[in-house]
Amino acid sequence: MLKTEYCVQGKVVRSLLCLGCGQKFKGEGQPWKAGMQRRMGQIVPRRPWEFSDDFWDIREFFPNTEEHKLTTLFLNFSRCGSDWFKKLLKTYILSAIETGSQIRSLYLYANKLSFFGRFLQQQCVMSMEKIDRDLLGIYWTKQRGKITTNTLAGEMSTLKMFLNWGNTKQHFSTSPTLITSFDFPKIFYDEPDPLEDSVLDSIRDNIHILPEPIQLMFMLGFWIGARPSELCNTGRDCISLDPDGSTWWIKFQRDKANDEHRLPITTDLVHLIQQQQHYIKKLHGEDYPYLFCHYQGVGKTGYPNYPRMKAVKRPPFITAGCGPMVRMIRYLIEHCEIKDSNGKLAKFTGAILRPSRATHLIRNGFSLDFVRIWLKHRHATTTKRHYTRYPAGELLDVATVMANLDKKYYAYDSNPQSLRDNPELHELDGLTMLNGEPLYGYCSFRDFCPRFGRCYTCGFHIASADKLSHYKSQLERLRTKEQVAFNYGSSEILDSYQELMNALEEMIAALESGNEREDTTTSSAQLG
DSSP, X not given: OEEEEEEETXXXXXXXXXXXXXXXXXXXXXXXXXXXXXXXXOOOOOOOOOTTOSEEEHHHHOTTXXXXXXXXXXXXXXXXXXXXXXXXXXXXXXXXXXXXXXXXHHHHHHHHHHHHHHHHHHTTOXXXXXXXHHHHHHHHHHHHTTSOHHHHHHHHHHHHHHHHHHHHTTSOOOOTTSSOGGGXXXXXOOOOOOOOHHHHHHHHHHGGGSOHHHHHHHHHHHHHTOOHHHHHTOBSSOEEEOTTSSOEEEEEEETXXXXXXXEEEOHHHHHHHHHHHHHHHHXXXXXXXXXXXXXXXXXXXXXXXXXXXXXXXXXOOOSTTTOHHHHHHHHXXXXXXXXXXXXXBOOOOGGGHHHHHHXXXXXXXXXXHHHHHHHTOSOHHHHHHHTOOOOTTOOOTTSSOEEOTXXXXXXXXXXXXXXXXXXXXXXXXXXXXXXXXXXXXXXXXXXXXXXXXXXXXXXXXXXXXXXXXXXXXXXXXXXXXXXHHHHTTOHHHHHHHHHHHHHHHHXXXXXXXXXXXXXXXXXXXXXX
């Protein structure tokens, strides 16, 4: 028998052909799956919740959440290993819901722990008590060959939280040292990879080919530096004029922090937004509250006119593979052969607009603090590390106040050449001392260090001013620990705490007075 499929009135119909007699048969219609129904703008019926069911409808637990903001409607437990682990995972998810976890966290727990559950099933493990560090070592080795270092660290963190929950709630009992801080891989943050100026210019030169709503989505997303979810869910009534009539503003809801952001906007964009407001009202009526909507029929074969494009009354899908703007821009890049400086076709995602805007502002002379405010980051280090790319050799204005064990302020230029060329190789953030306290700052010692874990008392340690609040918090914690050690008469631990506290106090004092010092160099560091 041969099988083909085609669609009749929203259902998949199977057409069967007998290879013996040539007679054709039609199978029974099968409804669309939930994901396809959502893309078509259809309503997916709610599924009553039962603990034993392998598919849990998220809407049953979060009834007030707008459906279009859900990445998927169901938590899938059908492929998470043995029944005993599946039951444990479901109990963990329920506990996370009761403690107020966000929906995106539930997706993460179910996804990451399902991998671990399938591994336990393959290893014929029948209970959590059978898990040891050797077994976890096998699992991490397998995962390391398939995923990035960042993803591996995330999986370790998720599994560690799961183990802590199970031991605390007495669902199982495992060793507290199954996953330690030394097991986590050191994460090196890559430079942001924004769109090159030449790529941006080429897209702008050719974007008039695409439908007008898609043109506006691209231009508006770049101007405000929005995340994909913020752009897709921008409200229809998003622009307003100052009472004095001098400045137009656009406001939008930030999905990550669940607050509102407000930015100035050019009059050219205002005119385009007003046209889009009129278009979307006429298309979906007054009750549709969003500026953009989703579209079907935007495949590669329809480029550039998209004759079968059909509007769907819901905001655009956020994921890059489904979002109409991302798909059309990718087809534009392919057909117009828009290449980067390496001679390869430029890569485009909805998320790339945010670092592209940040880097564009930096290149046009705006300060890092201005870019931080534009993107509404709490800390400049977030903007610097993840969103802005500086020209080679240019110093960052947040990395000018530093101090070491000599208690003197000195310029960033006086660091070793290797630290200035590649500071990530020297960065200590994410590692821990021998007493369990986290490390912050940099190490200018290039070779294997015999004193690792006692960095604050070493002459090669470099403290950074942007970690000043962390140093102060550590000092307060160490004072508490010092009192405990004193009460229990542990002289060796007490001495180590006092030595560390003295070093921290001197570093903090040096950093706080660094801007007022005129010295710009220090004596050479010694490995002490």
